[in-house]
Amino acid sequence: MSATGSVGGTARREPHAPEATLGRKADYLHADSTLRSWFLTTDHKRIAILYLTSITGFFVIGAFAAGVVRLALIVPNGAIMTNDTYNKAFTIHGVVMVWFFLIPSIPATFGNFLIPLMIGAKDLAFPKLNLTSWYVFMSGAFFTLVSLVLGGVDTGWTFYAPLSTAFSNTWVLPALIGVTVVGFSSILTGLNFVVTIHTMRAPGMTWFKLPIFVWTHYATSLIFLLATPVITTALILLIMERGFHIGVFDPAYGGDPVLFQHLFWFYSHPAVYIMVLPGMGVISEIVPAFAQKKLFGYRFVAYASIGLASVTFFVWGHHMFINGQSDLASLVFSALSFAVAVPSAVKVYNWTATIHKGSLRLDTPMLYAMGYIGLFVLGGLTGLYLATLAINQHIHATYFVVAHFHYIMVGGTVLAFLGGLHFWWPKFTGRMYSEPWGRVSAVLIFIGFNVTFFPQFILGYLGMPRRYATYPVEFQLLNVLSSAGATILAAGYIFPMLYLVYSLWFGRKAPANPWNAKGLEWETGSPPPKHNFLSPPAVPRIPYDYPIQAQESQDQHG
Amino acid sequence: MRNPLATLSADDRALLRRRLRTPVLTFLALLALLAVNVTLGATLPFAQVWIVELLVVAVMVSLILLVSMEVIHEPPLVRLFSGLGFFWVAIMVGMTLTDYLAR
C-alpha cells in the first residue's frame, strides 16, 4: 500500500495518547476487574496473562506425566504400571509439553506482554486476532484434553504413520485435531508479532535499537509463519487417513510413511528454534541488566537470531538418518547441521563476554541465566554428536537423545522462562517476589535438572533405547538416579509456584525499574497502565545503554 | 435494473476505462495462458510437455502476484514477503528431493 492511501477521508488525527487522562491510577490489572473484561480483553498484557495461566496449567499436566514416567522407570521390569500406561504417560508428556507449553511458553506470554512495550507501541497490530489466537489455543487444548480424559494416546508426540493411522487403538484422532488447531494459534501469534515489529515501532526506534528479545521474537515469528502450515498439512493428512481412510502414507498401498516424517520434521526441527530463540532473547535481556554492561557484539547477536531461524530449515533430515532416508540426503543434512554451531556459538560467547568486566548482581534471574548458558552449551554440543552420522547410528533413539533435547528444552527454554518470569514479574504484577526463595529454587532446579538428565547421556551411550517401559537390569542404577533427580527438580518447580502466587497479595510493591535495567518496558509503571505509556517514551540513543560499555570497533556503534 | 453504463458521464467512462484496463488485460492474458495449458494437456503433443505446462503456470502465477495482487506497486517489504513463501517452498521441495531422487 503506498503512502497515498493514508490520506483517506475521515481518519481522525488526535494527538498522541489522549487516553492518558482517563485515570492515572488504573494500571492494566486494575482497570476493570469483571470476568468479562478478562475473557473479552484485547489488551496484549491481559492476553499474555491468560496465556501464562493456561500454559502453567499445561506445564503441571506435562510435569505430572513426566513424574509418572520417572516413577515407572524406577524398576526395570515394568512392575509399577502396564506398558500401555507407560506409553500413554510419555506421549501425554511429549504432546502437552511440546505443543501446549514449550511452543507458546515465552512468545505467547512474555512476547505478547513485552514486544509492544519494548518497541513503544500501544498494542500489537491486531489485538482482536491476538485474543482469537488464545481461544484457538484453548480449543486445541480442549480436543487434546478430551483425548486424555477418554483414555489417552500412545503414539508418542511424533505421531509417526502408520502406527498413528492404522495400528494404535487409542484416542489418536482428538489429539491430532487438538495439535492441528493449536498450530493456527501459533500462526496467528507469529503473524501478529511480525506485523507489529515491522509497522508499530515508536518513531526513532530503528531496527538496531531494538532489544535482542524483539529480534529473537521476530525470528521465531518467521518460523511460526513458514513452518507451522506444513505440519498442519501433515496432520490433516493423518486425520484424513485415520478418520476417513483417505490416506497417502499407507504402506499397504505403496504409500511412504517416511514422507510423513519429512513433513513432520520440516516443522518440528524449526520448532526447536521456536522454543530456543525466545529463550535466547530473555537471556540477552537478563545478562546485560545484571552485569550493568552493554551486550557484547549486539549486531552479531541480532544477526545470529535471524541466521538460526534460517539455517534451521535446512537440517531437518538429521532426525531421519536411520529411518531409511537416502545416503545422499543424510550426508547433506548432516553437513548442514554443523552450520547451526556458528550462530549458536555467537550467542554463547557474546553472553560470556558481556559478563566479563561487568558489575554483577547474582539475583534469581541472573542465576537462571547463568544456568541456561552452561546447560545450553552442553545441549547444543551433544546435538552435534547426534548430527555426526556414525555416532548417530549408535545413539539415535536412545536416552542420549532424550538427555540432549532436555538439556535444550529444560536447561534452555524452561530455565529462560523461569529467569524471564522472575525478571519481569515486578513488571507483570507490580509485586516483588521473595529473593531468597527465588535463589534457593534456582539452585535446586539446576541441581535437580543435572541429576535427572546427565545420567541419561550415559544410559544412551550404553545403549538404552528411549520409550522403553521395561529395560535391562544393568541400567537400573542410572535410572533410579535420574528419578531421584526428578524429585529434586519437582521441588524446584513447586517453590516458585508457591512464592510467586504468595507475592501477588503479600509481595513488596515493585518500583517501575527494580533492576536498574534499560529498555522501554522499564520506562513505564509496574504494572504498566492500560495503554502502556502515559506519555510517549523517549527512544534511547543505543540499545542496552548500560553504565559499563565495552569499547567496540567503529562499525559496531549499534 | 438500469444499465449502469448508460448513466455514466463521459468523464466517468474515461475513468472506468482507465481503471479497468489492467484487470481486463490480465484476465485476458490468464485465459489465453490457460487455453495453452488445456490444449497441451488435452493433446499431449510430446513426452516432456509437462515442462512447458509448468512454465506456463509459472507465468500465470507471476501475473496474478505482480499485477492482480499489485505486488509491483507495493513497497519492498511486501515484495519480499510475497516471494518469501515461494523461496521456502523451494527449500522444502529441494531438500526432500535429496532423499527421493537418491534412493
Place this chain on the structure above:
Amino acid sequence: MTPNHAALELWPAAVSATASETDLLILAFTVLTLLLTVPVFVAITYFALRYREGSEADRQPSGIRSNLIEISWMLIPFLLTLIFFVWGARLYITSRNAPPDAMVIEAIGRQWMWKFQHPTGQAEINNLHLPIGQPIRLHIISQDVIHALYLPAVRLQIAALPDRYTDLWFKADKIGTYHLYCSEYCGTDHSVMGGEVTFMNPGDYQDWLTHAGAQQGKVAAGRSLYEAYGCAGCHDPGSAVKAPSLAGLYGSPVKLADGRTVTADETWLREKILNPNGDRLAEGTKQVMPSFAGRIPEDELGRLIDFLKSYTAPASGKAAQANP
C-alpha cells in the same frame, strides 16, 4: 540393589572394528566438547566471582576489536567440528556399503517380535545367533508399523520399514551375547520387542545350526502358525479381547470353572484348541473362542503345541549375559 543384578558397565562392549572406531570418534568428540565448554564454564564462574557488584576490579574496556573476536569464535569451533563431520561421514559410508560376500540374514519385524531367518533356512524369534569373522548383512523389513533393529554391540541401528527393505551390515570379531532391541517406538510392547544376539565361533555356529537352530526352527514354525491361525490376535497381551495369555501356560496348573484344577499338558491344550467350549473350561473367562476342529491339520496342531510348550513369558528386564 540386589546382588544378582548385573554390574553397571561404563563402557559398552564393542565387537566390530567399526564399533571400535565409532567409540574412538565419540571419545575424540568428547575431548573437543570439553575444550569448548570448560573455558565457558570456568569463565562464567570466574567472572561471576571476580566482577561481583562492589568488588575491586578493573572494569576498563580492553579495547579489543570485537569483529575479530566475533569471527574467530564463530569460525574456529565450526571448523573444528567439521573434522568430525568428515570422520563420521566416512565411517557412515563404510557401514552403509556391505561387501558382496556378506552372509544374508532375513529379518522381519512385527508387533512385537523379530523373526530372523538364516541362509540355511533355520529361523529364530527375537534372538539371533551369528558367526564371527564374516561379514553379515541383515535384510530387514516390517510387516506392520515402523520398527528399528538396534545392535549396540556393533553401534548400529536401522529402521525396519513396512514398504521396502533396509540393510545393516557388520563384521563381528568377538564372541559373546549382547542386547538386540527395537529402537523405533512401535506400540504397546515396544520395550519387549527384542532379545539377544550371540556371536559365536564359526564352528560353534555350524553346530548351533544343526542342533539348537533346527529345534528353534520348529518352534519358530509353530509361532508362525500361532500368528497365522489368529491365536495371537486374542491371546497376546494388549489385545482387545483380553483372552488369557498363553505364555508359560504349558505345564502350569489351571483352575477350572467347576472348581477342579488340571495341568496344562499336551492333551488338554489339544482339546482346548479343537473344542474350546467343551468341558474342562478354565475359570474366569468368557467362552468366545471358535472351535478349530477340522480347520487345523494334525501336523500343524503338533507344531503349534510344540511352540506353546516353548513359549515363556516375554523376557522383559532380563540381562544379557555379556560374555567378553
Place this chain on the structure above:
Amino acid sequence: MSEGLADGVGVARAGHFETVGQQRAAATLGIWAWLITELLLFSALFLVALITRILHPEATVAAAKHLKFWIGATNTVVLICSSLTMSMAIEFSRIGWQRAMVRAMLATAALGGLFLVLKGYEYYADWAEHMMPFLSSRPFALAETPPARLFVNLYYVATLLHAVHLFTGIALLLGMTWLAAKAGFLSRHQNWIEVYGLYWHFIDLVWILAFPILYVVNR
C-alpha cells in the same frame, strides 16, 4: 496502487495505531504474512503429489487420467473470471462507486458458488465412476493398481482443502458485502476490500497451481 483514492474514501484509524498509513501498512503486511502460510499449507500437499508421482509414476498417471479434466478446466476459467470481478470491486472501491463495488462483490461470490457447484458435480461424477477408494461399499475402479489410490486420496484432500478455503472466502465475502452496502462504509473500511481481494486472488492462485499439478502434468 497506481492512483490514489477518491474523495470520501479511506480508513478510520483504530486507537492503537498512530496514523492511518501505519494501519493500512499493517493490514497489508498481515494479509501477506497469512498468504505465506496458505502457500506453504498447499505446497506441502503438492510436494506429496510430486513424491507420489516419483514413487509410482504409472499408477499416478492412471489415476490422473480418471480426473475430470474438463470440469477442472472450466472451474479454472470460473475462478479467473471471479478474479476479474474482484479486481473490479477493488477499483470501484477506490473511486468510491459503492453500488458498482457491491455488485462486483456479489458477482465474485456467485462465481465462487458456481465453482463449488461444479466441484460438487465433479465429486458426484467421481463417485459414479467408482473413484472413491475410501468407500468400502463401492469397489475402487483402479483396484488392480493399489498406489493409484494414493494419488486419488491426495486429490480429495487437496481439493477439499481448497473448497474449504473457497467456502470460507464466500462466507466472508457475503458478510462483508452486507456491511459494504451500508452508507459510509467506503469512508471507514475501504482497505477491507483491498485486503480481502488479496485473499481471493490467492485462493485463485492456489487453484491455478492445483489444476495443472493434479489434472494436467500427470496425464
